[in-house]
Amino acid sequence: MVTRLALLGAGRIGKVHAKAIAEDKRAKLVAVVDAMTAAAQAIADAAGCPVSTIDAVEADADIDAVIICTPTNTHADLIERFARAGKAIFCEKPIDLDVGRAKACLEVVRQTGAKAMLGFNRRFDPHFRAVRKAIDDGAVGTVEMVSITSRDPGPPPAEYIKVSGGIFRDMTIHDFDMARFLLGEEVVRVMATGSVLVDKKIGELGDYDSASLILTTASGRQCIISNSRRASYGYDQRIEVHGSLGSVSAENQRPVSIEIANKDGYTRPPLHDFFMTRYTAAYAAEISAFIDGLEKGTALSPSAEDGLIALQLADAAIRSDSSGMAVSVAN
Amino acid sequence: MVTRLALLGAGRIGKVHAKAIAEDKRAKLVAVVDAMTAAAQAIADAAGCPVSTIDAVEADADIDAVIICTPTNTHADLIERFARAGKAIFCEKPIDLDVGRAKACLEVVRQTGAKAMLGFNRRFDPHFRAVRKAIDDGAVGTVEMVSITSRDPGPPPAEYIKVSGGIFRDMTIHDFDMARFLLGEEVVRVMATGSVLVDKKIGELGDYDSASLILTTASGRQCIISNSRRASYGYDQRIEVHGSLGSVSAENQRPVSIEIANKDGYTRPPLHDFFMTRYTAAYAAEISAFIDGLEKGTALSPSAEDGLIALQLADAAIRSDSSGMAVSVAN
Amino acid sequence: MVTRLALLGAGRIGKVHAKAIAEDKRAKLVAVVDAMTAAAQAIADAAGCPVSTIDAVEADADIDAVIICTPTNTHADLIERFARAGKAIFCEKPIDLDVGRAKACLEVVRQTGAKAMLGFNRRFDPHFRAVRKAIDDGAVGTVEMVSITSRDPGPPPAEYIKVSGGIFRDMTIHDFDMARFLLGEEVVRVMATGSVLVDKKIGELGDYDSASLILTTASGRQCIISNSRRASYGYDQRIEVHGSLGSVSAENQRPVSIEIANKDGYTRPPLHDFFMTRYTAAYAAEISAFIDGLEKGTALSPSAEDGLIALQLADAAIRSDSSGMAVSVAN
């Protein structure tokens, strides 16, 4: 049986997901919704399906699931609406920038028993998955310390910063989820500090562009996170997990792997400079995992709850930064 | 205007090309031909086009070009036939295992003025292209020496060896083309030696499984090639170009780039173990280049003549190996 | 003129310094002192000089400088004594485990105007020096974030832990100094957390074996430090400095740099497993810098004050860990 999907939101990431659906024989895109009709039409044409509306998708009993790629401030409403409509839901992160709103949304998901998956795409990166597999295979023994380096090629525009929820909720949130993916225990304590080192305008908007964090689990496992909104050499995404028997790390990814040697030394080209090319495989794999979970009836992961927990860690980081104190996180 | 293509041969590589065509908006697969009807049908279904016959494709004035992925011994005949039919031609290497036959075929291509491109896919590997670009950009100065390491994960079955034309015509032929792609001058002299080190059966069939070669150009530029039918760690494909100002090299490709460190050291996973996963991007790019050339009316490269020259170098290698002498190659 | 040196302490590190002196034509070892006469005699014999006593060295007007390699609890006394005796002083870190005692000692150094250098050997590692030079040369622009990974191959014996002063004063102290060496600004704030993950006995002795820290400077530059008393793959010592124009990092050092590729992947041997082989070049270079400074009359660096500041940062880390608060550091 083919899973029938509707795409809500025909922007950059919507297009990526539509392509992943097109290449998956187990699924079919049957409707595209976007206020920008032209964008919706382009994707619909490529998929051979009609442009539709939220209402129509909601009412269509033949649609199994929705892929929510709309702006962040619509996520919680749409999740609730389609949970009540009995559709399975894939939603881009975050559920909401407000923990309270996210909790309320999650409550609806629980009550309705809706299947919901959150788009923490990095869990599906083949290299990071291989790190996790090495841990699961016992290659590093008991996990002790995780290091995450996550740097963007350059700062986003001021318009984006304004609605982003701040560096901890917007950027570090991926690393919070990655930390949880790798630590093997829940984080119970957050220490965080942010600085404005890259772009004064970011500071004027009340945000940071550089941040360092220490997360701790109940048994004392530690995770350090290093974030920057600038990396001249590309999209810097590294993880390292240190355990009782050894370490496992994922190197950065490069579009071309050549090396030029001359009198100045040995030079390799810069990294990918865009998250969508860096994580191409991850985006495809997460949609595939969503379809797979629906087809087999297995639990969807990362879940909406994973989205809430990452958001709570972001809030803890904000409080730690402003108070200068380690902040405990209830689980 | 969309280029209308017929696929001749629905095997492994035919499927790869069909996928590349499907993802290219400038082209459309309009017919699939194969004696194995089921294979042809599967590709045709995915492309939304009919299964057809050689005769029908030849007669169809609406078909612009053919993609020839049939067995080697049919290549020359099909090239001639479709050259005469006025179709553009993309053909998998080699034109033929016999230089005389290849020359005759090339003569038909010339006389008919047919557009023909030969499937030396490695020229389209993004990493090897970046090596070539570095040379063209002057990064290594004047090219002096090229080193090509090319090792298969394991030996092919005896059935394949029997019809392969021998290691120099079957395996080294890619390296001859790569040498020409990088040396910047034609090869005028070949020294070659082969051994049976991997699999005695290969020797019993009169072939080698290991070979070393030295190619020389008129100005004295040198290229060394190292071939083996076995590499336990995967598909080993490296090139290095050394010039007056420095060197440029392309590293091996890995499906996952993690590293595990423990008491035994630092270990990275093996390389790709299959040429089709190693050269996925190259296959897509060569079909794209074919379509691009047809659309823009530019010269197709590598040409059928490039195919002939590589074959002549293979023949020279065979003679050098058997005679123990350097063999001159006329150009 | 040859600098005449006395070695106080003929243990492991004393032997290393004696060798460095022997290879430096500008200096000569003229006396060796140690309660263990046999150890002192062995070094003295190799150097062709007599075994001596503290009193005799103090009284000998022909001795220009002392190299203090005695147990930590004697450092401050010996520094004061030889400062008053008008000798130049090279002393292994730390001055003392107690900040108050270290301050008093430093006061004597100031009052006497004694030349004193502290043995933070890592500043002299050629790779770390090259990192610093790259910063000084402007290669990374303005420094923004420093990452230091420092892991021992295995935990020290309980006897050592007992007198070590704890992980922050014993192990992290090197990293505090390295942070200051690289940040380009004084650290004003410390966040630290420690865990017992490696060896319960270390916890029973009131110490940690794993620690994470965030240091901040006045302008918001950040440094993260990751410490562990265990690394199965060897002595893990890495630094990375991220700035406005790029990053510079120092890789780990290996005794042999070969790589074996087989069906399990690509394996390089483990790192150095002992700090004395890892930092061989650094130990020689620091003694050379000491002799150089004495010969040329230039300032000795790292100074005794650098030793005090690192100790103050360690104390701040201890307070941060116990209070869960960021601790400010006066400068």
Next chain:
Amino acid sequence: MVTRLALLGAGRIGKVHAKAIAEDKRAKLVAVVDAMTAAAQAIADAAGCPVSTIDAVEADADIDAVIICTPTNTHADLIERFARAGKAIFCEKPIDLDVGRAKACLEVVRQTGAKAMLGFNRRFDPHFRAVRKAIDDGAVGTVEMVSITSRDPGPPPAEYIKVSGGIFRDMTIHDFDMARFLLGEEVVRVMATGSVLVDKKIGELGDYDSASLILTTASGRQCIISNSRRASYGYDQRIEVHGSLGSVSAENQRPVSIEIANKDGYTRPPLHDFFMTRYTAAYAAEISAFIDGLEKGTALSPSAEDGLIALQLADAAIRSDSSGMAVSVAN
């Protein structure tokens, strides 16, 4: 018992060996000989021994062995003379540039039963030794193919070229010995070709600056060698051994191992640019092995015969290059 050594030749390499002897407790330098008295005196002073003459060393029954670092054209005479005088001999490569002369010299060594070792220092490089050890440990299975890349930072002066014996006898000779060290079988066949690509003056002197070779053993194992007198990025010295179970390779050595990442990519500094810094450890280890062999009475390796065989391979390469034929080598 301490081995008493005389150093013949107080040039660059003589100084290196004198330092190695000084650091070895089992040996003592007791005489230094050189026509340049000042050079001899400097080494003698550092060693605390007298300057002497060839005659006096020959006549001195207390001298156990000689280290011959004089010009190449004196090697054979000195080896014969000291073989007859009953001294053990360490001689820099080559024995002589003429195979006939080398054979005659070797005959004297055999007749006198003299202990003689030839200075193929690269066998003692810790990385290359580790490659050999990996082979001996079975890590790559049966050796099949060896690749040696050996490039000098820049061409030597014309004066040196004139007396060098040509690239195959002067430069490739090290690679011939390395090939034999790694192949596990004697070379029976040589194919070689040289070019002038770097420096026309080298061509005018009848020599090459670039060369490629294929060596073959009786069972068909192959070795390719790539030589160039120029490498802008430093002293390029790599080996790779490919076998039935996998490969082992030795990477290039760098004086500093840092990496700078910026908008232009990731850059590591150039390699060592001088053979004496690249092979520092190897020089010390070969003298240590010589002393060790004398002390324990074990066979010295590489032997004078190893020197002869490498020279015969060089002659075969010269004949192969000039004739364009593979040249068989008798063993």
